Amino acid sequence: MADVALGEIVTFANGRPHPTPGTAYRTYGANGVIGASGEFNAAAHSTIVGRVGTYCGTVHYSPEPCWVTDNAIIAAPKQGVNPRYVYYLLRRLGLNRYRIGSGQPLLTHGILNRLTTARLTRAEQDSAASALGALDDKIAVNGRIAACADALVRARYDASAPRTSTRIGDLGELVRSTVPAADLAGTENYIALEHMPKRHMWLSTWTDASSITSAKRRFASGDILFGKLRPYFHKAGLAFVDGVASTDILVIRPKDPAHRGWLLAALSSDAVIAHASAVGDGTRMPRARWPDIAAFEIPWPGDAAARRFTEFTAALAARVQAAAAETRTLAALRDTLLPQLIP
Structure with a gap:
C-alpha cells in the first residue's frame, strides 16, 4: 500500500483569536470546547488540532460549524476525502510526538504537511469512519444522558x-x-x-x-x-x-x-x-x-422529602453509571480498532 503525504489530503489553517460574542457556535481551543461564539471560522466536519502548549497535538472533531482559536489548527479534508476519516487519521498518527520546543511545545503546518500515511481509497475511508464513528456516536449519546x-x-x-x-x-x-x-x-x-x-x-x-x-x-x-x-x-x-x-x-x-x-x-x-x-x-x-x-x-x-429526592437522584445516578461503564467499553473497542482500520 503506497504512502501519501498528509498535506496532499488535508488542508491546515491556524485558528483566530477573539471570537465574536454570542452563543450560536462552539469555540474550540487546544483541548476542546472552551466556550461559545457568535460566528464560526471552521466549517462543519472539521478536525481541530491543539497547536501550542500542554495540549499540543490533541485532536477533536466538530460535526457543526465552530470557532477555532489561535491555540489550535483547523484540519479540513481536501476534495474527495472523508472528513471524519481525517479526524481518526490524525488521532492515529499521535501528533504530540512531532511537536517541537520544550518550554512551549508547538506544532507547525510544515511538520503536519510532511507526515505520511497509507493511501486509502474513498471506500476504505468511508468504511473506517463509519465503524469508528458509530462507536463515538454512542459514546456521545451516553454523554448526553449524563448531562x-x-x-x-x-x-x-x-x-x-x-x-x-x-x-x-x-x-x-x-x-x-x-x-x-x-x-x-x-x-x-x-x-x-x-x-x-x-x-x-x-x-x-x-x-x-x-x-x-x-x-x-x-x-x-x-x-x-x-x-x-x-x-x-x-x-x-x-x-x-x-x-x-x-x-x-x-x-x-x-x-x-x-x-x-x-x-x-x-x-x-x-x-x-x-x-x-x-x-x-x-x-x-x-x-x-x-x-x-x-x-x-x-x-x-x-x-421525608430529602429521602424522596435521594431516591430520585439514585435512579438517575445508576443510569449514568451504566452509561459510563458502556462508554469505557466502547472507547476501548474504538481504540483497538483504530490501528486496524487505519494502518
Missing part, C-alpha cells in the same frame, strides 16, 4: 423552594483518611481535579494510581468530591467507585445515606460554589476550607 440527568437533579433541587434551612455540615462530614504514596497499590482508582468536569455532578472518569508520588485522600463509592482549589471552576460530583483523590479535593460523606442526593445537589449548586469561591484562602490559587463550607446554610425540605 440530562445532571440538569434534572439541578432543576428539581432549584424548584423545591423549602421554607427551612440547614447547614451543609449537618448533612455531611469531611473524610480525612490520608494514604501515603508508599501504601498505594498501582491498580487503585485515582481522581484528580482534571478528572472532574466543570459543573457536572457525575464523576465517571479516573485513572490508576501507578504514577502517584505523594499522599492522597481515601474515598468510597457514594462519597461526594469537592474541588477546593480554585472552587470557582465548579468541580463537585458523586464518586461511582472506591479510590483515592488529590489533596486538592475535599471528600465529603453523607451522615445519613438517605440524604446523599440532597447533599450532592447542594454541594454542586451555584450558591455553594459562589460561597466557597468568596471565602477561599489566597488570591492567585484560592482554596476553599471545609469549616466555611460546612457552616453554609442551604435549603432543607425535611427528612
Whole structure:
C-alpha cells in the first residue's frame, strides 16, 4: 500500500483569536470546547488540532460549524476525502510526538504537511469512519444522558423552594483518611481535579494510581468530591467507585445515606460554589476550607422529602453509571480498532 503525504489530503489553517460574542457556535481551543461564539471560522466536519502548549497535538472533531482559536489548527479534508476519516487519521498518527520546543511545545503546518500515511481509497475511508464513528456516536449519546440527568437533579433541587434551612455540615462530614504514596497499590482508582468536569455532578472518569508520588485522600463509592482549589471552576460530583483523590479535593460523606442526593445537589449548586469561591484562602490559587463550607446554610425540605429526592437522584445516578461503564467499553473497542482500520 503506497504512502501519501498528509498535506496532499488535508488542508491546515491556524485558528483566530477573539471570537465574536454570542452563543450560536462552539469555540474550540487546544483541548476542546472552551466556550461559545457568535460566528464560526471552521466549517462543519472539521478536525481541530491543539497547536501550542500542554495540549499540543490533541485532536477533536466538530460535526457543526465552530470557532477555532489561535491555540489550535483547523484540519479540513481536501476534495474527495472523508472528513471524519481525517479526524481518526490524525488521532492515529499521535501528533504530540512531532511537536517541537520544550518550554512551549508547538506544532507547525510544515511538520503536519510532511507526515505520511497509507493511501486509502474513498471506500476504505468511508468504511473506517463509519465503524469508528458509530462507536463515538454512542459514546456521545451516553454523554448526553449524563448531562440530562445532571440538569434534572439541578432543576428539581432549584424548584423545591423549602421554607427551612440547614447547614451543609449537618448533612455531611469531611473524610480525612490520608494514604501515603508508599501504601498505594498501582491498580487503585485515582481522581484528580482534571478528572472532574466543570459543573457536572457525575464523576465517571479516573485513572490508576501507578504514577502517584505523594499522599492522597481515601474515598468510597457514594462519597461526594469537592474541588477546593480554585472552587470557582465548579468541580463537585458523586464518586461511582472506591479510590483515592488529590489533596486538592475535599471528600465529603453523607451522615445519613438517605440524604446523599440532597447533599450532592447542594454541594454542586451555584450558591455553594459562589460561597466557597468568596471565602477561599489566597488570591492567585484560592482554596476553599471545609469549616466555611460546612457552616453554609442551604435549603432543607425535611427528612421525608430529602429521602424522596435521594431516591430520585439514585435512579438517575445508576443510569449514568451504566452509561459510563458502556462508554469505557466502547472507547476501548474504538481504540483497538483504530490501528486496524487505519494502518
